[in-house]
Amino acid sequence: MTTWLPRGLVFAVGMVVLRLVQGSLINANPTNAGSISFTLCGLFAIGALIWGLIDGMADARANEDPDRRRDLAMRWLLAGLVAGVLSGLATFIISLFYKAVYVDGLGPELIVFPAFTCLLIFIPAMFAVSVGRWLVDRKRPPKPRMRMPGSPRDDVFAAARAEDPNEKYATVGRTEMNWRQDAREAVRDEHDVVQKAKWELNRDD
Structure with a gap:
């Protein structure tokens, strides 16, 4: 299984749960709708931060050479797109039977909302990936520059x-x-x- 698919599925389920909780809390306390939405999105982004940090540290341990490391940006971009599309579609279907969920329509749920979800996953995850790689790299001793025996030091030609x-x-x-x-x-x-x-x-x- 590709590495981005399980991440996308996990965050898709998380976003659906988030929107169900969001709808219930806002219906119970509509005056704090902005604070509720902001807090729930922050918790969701923390999940992407933690997973991205784990990915960055694991990739740095597996590949000491930065030029040979995996393209985690594409992994998390695809994961964000999958999470956005699947969660938007699932939320729209749920809204047909559970009216407490806030849904704008099928078009926005498959276009606008996936873009927002992708950014909410991709940006924290890539920031955490960079931090994770840095945490591993800073503990490694610097490697001396390799030279061939008897090679000149100054004249490369x-x-x-x-x-x-x-x-x-x-x-x-x-x-x-x-x-x-x-x-x-x-x-x-x-x-x-x-x-x-x-x-x-x-x-x-």
Whole structure:
């Protein structure tokens, strides 16, 4: 079973219960409707905080490398959408038989209310995931940066240049050119010496 489905089902049931309790409390005390709704939503968000914290800590323990950790954002986004749609549909069906539940209609219950429920789950859960990962990571000793034996510390391109065959061929070519130049200069000097010796012999004659 996918990891987001059980979370979505649990929070869908929780939201249905919340709305049933909300309707009963508001009918009994209509002057405090705002406080009742705010308190119940806060309790619902606390559930997402706790579960998100558990997920974040478990993921950080299972994967020390942050780049290899799971995409918990998508997990909780799908869970929130499932919880919103299912709870909205279930509440609308219940309202057909139990009039104490506040329902705006099938359209808002399947569009507007799921968006609100998704945010009420997703935002606290992702905040708790970040906190959970941080709580685990801060207890780990810092790992030293791994380097290959004998590798240069400053010049990151030195290894590539050392193994570049073009650089090797260029070095051999420059050496051969220098040797040819030295040979030509040596022959030219020898020729000048011979010509000078011939000139002096001819002058003595």
